Amino acid sequence: MLIFSVLGALEINVPGKKIEISGELQRTLLQTLLVGEGESVSSEALMRRMWGESMWDVQPNTLYAHISRLRRRLRALEPERTEPRLTVHPSGYRLALAEGELDATEFVRKINSVEAGKFHSPGDSVRLLREALAMWRGPAFGDAARTPACRRAAVRYEAYRLRALELLFGAELENGNHATILAELYETHLAHPLHERYCELLMIAFYRSGRQADALEIYRRMWRRLADELGVRPSPQLQRTEQAILSHDPALDHPAVPPDASAPSAPWTRCPVLS
Incomplete structure (x- = not known):
């Protein structure tokens, strides 16, 4: 095989x-x-x-x-x-490709399984999502994604990878692992500074870790970045999360993380400090 x-x-x-x-x-x-x-x-x-x-x-x-x-x-x-x-x-x-013989197909299958809600516990989702993300060794096709078909496929697989991270961090928060994933989530946010879902999840993780000021600072930075680079305002969902933090909405302390969650986590010891 x-x-x-x-x-x-x-x-x-x-x-x-x-x-x-x-x-x-x-x-x-x-x-x-x-x-x-x-x-x-x-x-x-x-x-x-x-x-x-x-x-x-x-x-x-x-x-x-x-x-x-x-x-x-x-x-x-x-x-x-x-x-x-x-x-x-x-x-x-x-x-000819049998099941399990192409890593990209297996990766997408795992993500779709979590997305479809086939797991009853966030812990099971986390395990599968971490397994899936561990399959990545670098950008899809490496430096050889030169053909039109490979370039298109690389973009598609990368979109699945970003979605897998959303699901993973949402499930980690649902598991109450906000402190454990804080540094990992912060680094992901820095790598994708215009990705609003990462920003929202990071705000919630900071808030649950007793760092309301950092949560609000992340939001302010996102607001400025969206205005300066895209000329738009944060999405209604992100604005609602900011208001919930300002008002200490009890719903923020609930394990569920709207609007989409599913997914233990790799040990991260560094905790980011905003400056």
């Missing part, structure tokens, strides 16, 4: 070792096929996914030669496999 990893630089894992695919075009071809997550793709569509409008400058024989080379390489990695991993048929090409 091969495990294909694209949440970071491309890797193929076989039991006990990692395999590199040599040659930039071979790696590009494999990554583009992986983007399809097991679907069949025609020659023209595959070339368009790899080269975009520049596909007309590429000889079809170039693709065929690299398809043949990749088929041989994959077959050598799985000598006991009865069916070819990469099949060629009249409608095009298909890279």
